[in-house]
Amino acid sequence: MLITNVITPSSSGAVVAVRVEDETVVAVGPGLVAGAGEWVIDGDGGLLTESLVETHAHLDKAYLAELIPNPTGDLMGAIAAMIANRHVMTVENTIERAERAVRTMVRNGVTTIRTHADVTQENGLTSVEALLEVRRRTAAIVDLQIVALLGWPLTGSRGEVHRQLGREAVGMGVDIIGGCPHLDDDVLMANADLVDLAGELEVPLDLHADEHTDGERTSLVDLAERVMTSGFSHGVTASHCVSLGMQHVDDQRATAEKLAEARVGVVALPQTNLFLQGRDTQSAMPRGLTAVKHLRDAGVLVAAGSDNLQDPFNPVGRGDPLDAAGLMVLAAHLLPADALASVTSVARAVVGVPAAGPLVGAHADLMVTPVSGVREMLATCAPRSLVVRRGRVVHGRGRG
Numbered sequence: 001m002l003i004t005n006v007i008t009p010s011s012s013g014a015v016v017a018v019r020v021e022d023e024t025v026v027a028v029g030p031g032l033v034a035g036a037g038e039w040v041i042d043g044d045g046g047l048l049t050e051s052l053v054e055t056h057a058h059l060d061k062a063y064l065a066e067l068i069p070n071p072t073g074d075l076m077g078a079i080a081a082m083i084a085n086r087h088v089m090t091v092e093n094t095i096e097r098a099e100r101a102v103r104t105m106v107r108n109g110v111t112t113i114r115t116h117a118d119v120t121q122e123n124g125l126t127s128v129e130a131l132l133e134v135r136r137r138t139a140a141i142v143d144l145q146i147v148a149l150l151g152w153p154l155t156g157s158r159g160e161v162h163r164q165l166g167r168e169a170v171g172m173g174v175d176i177i178g179g180c181p182h183l184d185d186d187v188l189m190a191n192a193d194l195v196d197l198a199g200e201l202e203v204p205l206d207l208h209a210d211e212h213t214d215g216e217r218t219s220l221v222d223l224a225e226r227v228m229t230s231g232f233s234h235g236v237t238a239s240h241c242v243s244l245g246m247q248h249v250d251d252q253r254a255t256a257e258k259l260a261e262a263r264v265g266v267v268a269l270p271q272t273n274l275f276l277q278g279r280d281t282q283s284a285m286p287r288g289l290t291a292v293k294h295l296r297d298a299g300v301l302v303a304a305g306s307d308n309l310q311d312p313f314n315p316v317g318r319g320d321p322l323d324a325a326g327l328m329v330l331a332a333h334l335l336p337a338d339a340l341a342s343v344t345s346v347a348r349a350v351v352g353v354p355a356a357g358p359l360v361g362a363h364a365d366l367m368v369t370p371v372s373g374v375r376e377m378l379a380t381c382a383p384r385s386l387v388v389r390r391g392r393v394v395h396g397r398g399r400g
């Protein structure tokens, strides 16, 4: 396949072509000529980049906003609304809503999604069952990683039911263990139990970490030290890390160095945390963002994600990671290229998929957007005209 008539972020406006063989980019440059029988796609002068990663979704809750309102608008209001209305979520309607969300994201250029699936005493493994079915249905267009988001408590004898559900979820085909230590009575013990459980199951860990604005409470140094002392080697992601953003800069730097040393990736979730957090403070309202600058300065991989999609945790959202990237410019003060990396190259590294893009030897996960550069792409979120996943067109011209 030859994608002609495109510019790339590094081509300085020069028009090039990109050749793909199987799942790999094999040539990039001006003057590439189509071979006999080669499939040619005209990029119409658009910007060809690597495709997008949604690092943090909750597909099982997608599009529940009308069915389950959140009257207080904060995190605990959303959680309470979910618990009171759990019966609204059936396996069938979860499959329908989640599949709709996946197909929307793919049209927006997403080829890898990491989604959490509620695994609690109340709903058992129904979200896992639904999302495994969605993964089967969409296997040809997207890579879907599923995290078992274990309910709380996680610790002690009362937590055993959740830890056991985590084992069953991994047995069913879930890829990653997750949970919310900050909701547990014993946050540090919850960190320990989750690291132990993921180690036992030999899967990565992706935590909802410190999703609150109390700068006195942060569990990230403990998590980093526990990862290092336990020798856990399957990959750790700390999502949210909101309270770190409320701390003194010296503490932010010290925590960032520990996370870098332990190779813990961080996912910032500006959309949902701007909505949920800071509601008790009307003067100098917190942004609900982690300490993006000091984490990046220390060498921590900081990706961005969308979190919730039109549900009690976030009533808006379009299933487009460029929205999160735009907020990384506005609210986290990244340059446009770095903001795009937070939903592309850095995001790929955080969720553990190979590098992609218009580079020889890279994975052919690509997209074309009808814009003249990265800043314009983030400013307009123009509809993607072509999305390629593993060398196959999954949206746009030439599909099939």
Ligand SMILES: [Zn+2]
Pocket (backbone or CB within 6 Å): 056, 057, 058, 116, 208, 307, 308
């Ligand atoms: Zn989340």
